[in-house]
Amino acid sequence: MNRISFQWRITLMTAVLIAGACICLNLLLYHSGATGMDNLNGYVLQYQQNDDENLMIEIPDDQMSDFLIQFSQEVYDAKAVFGRKGWCITAAVTLLSAAIAYFVSGKALEPLKKLAQQAERIDQDSLVEVRLEENTIPEFRDLSQSVNHMLDRLAHSFDLQRQFAGNAAHELKTPLAIMQAKLEMFAEEHPDTDSEITDLLRFQTDQVSRLASLVRTLLEMSDLQSIPREDHIELAPLADEIVADLTPLAQRRSITLFQECEDVSIKGSDTLIYRLLFNLVENGIKYNTPGGSVHITIRQKESSAVLRVADTGCGIPEEYRTSVFQPFFRVDKSRSREMGGVGLGLALVREIALLHGGTVTAEPADGHGTVFTVTLPIQA
Incomplete structure (x- = not known):
């Protein structure tokens, strides 16, 4: 069920509702029509002419039995035709209503599709520029406002993160530079140290240089927005x-x-x-x-x-x-x-x-x- 789109869900639920209503209506109409025809059949079978002044249709006694059988068959056939037409009308109305519901629901969901297209353009670098359209139907207006407020909070969080990275890198820059200078001075002042100390100094110098390079890059990344681009x-x-x-x-x-x-x-x-x-x-x-x-x-x-x-x-x-x-x-x-x-x-x-x-x-x-x-x- 989760793989079915929202538009198809609305369409299927509407079609089921319409089909149920049509089936109930068809059963009630069929029961009413069939009861009326049975009453008509019973009235003809039980009819007795008492008023000589009224119009009379005389049927010979030898043909009365055939007439009653044929009339009963006509009533039965009429009920069968009435039932088939009712079910055909039910199916046609259901299909037509489902098609109309599909297109109407698609039209009603257009604002949601636009919101989805706008949301696809949002990433870490466009949190400030991209905003969902709030001038839409009430149901989606609340959603758009909530998402926009969330984007504002995320943008603020990313700004704080960049500021923290920049401040941390700036604070680390000076002690790393001092450490690197001290290691280089020690290596120059003690050229005759044994191999273990030389290897340790080289390792420490390489790691400090690597940290200094990391700090410089973090400073550059945190300060990109302020660099003129003219x-x-x-x-x-x-x-x-x-x-x-x-x-x-x-x-x-x-x-x-x-x-x-x-x-x-x-x-x-x-x-x-x-x-x-x-x-x-x-x-x-x-x-x-x-x-x-x-x-x-x-x-x-x-x-x-x-x-x-x-x-x-x-x-x-x-x-x-x-x-x-x-x-x-x-x-x-x-x-x-x-x-x-x-x-x-x-x-x-x-x-x-x-x-x-x-x-x-x-x-x-x-x-x-x-x-x-x-x-x-x-x-x-």
């Missing part, structure tokens, strides 16, 4: 700059960088778009195979700029291609820790794309590897 950005020179910055890392890992960039310009934050493309290319280098390649492609498609970063790495399983954009998610945790990642690079890419009115997706590359596609409007 820059005129030439994407091709931006890609050239990123390739130049990442060439040393690519050379150390024997990765070849290719780029095919059209002259496309967008409006937004130059700093954020640089970070978006930088993170995608850096991931393509880090999670690639030795001797592999990373292809950067920038094209204009209608009123959007399409940025594609394709690598020749091991690829991302289909069930993880959406989850990789969630904070702290890792497909291969052991390899991510080996690469020094904190699990926020792709989450930051997604936040930047959404902030500029765009989207980002992960798809399998031809052969092997992964293709990240970012679509950004030309005019944000």
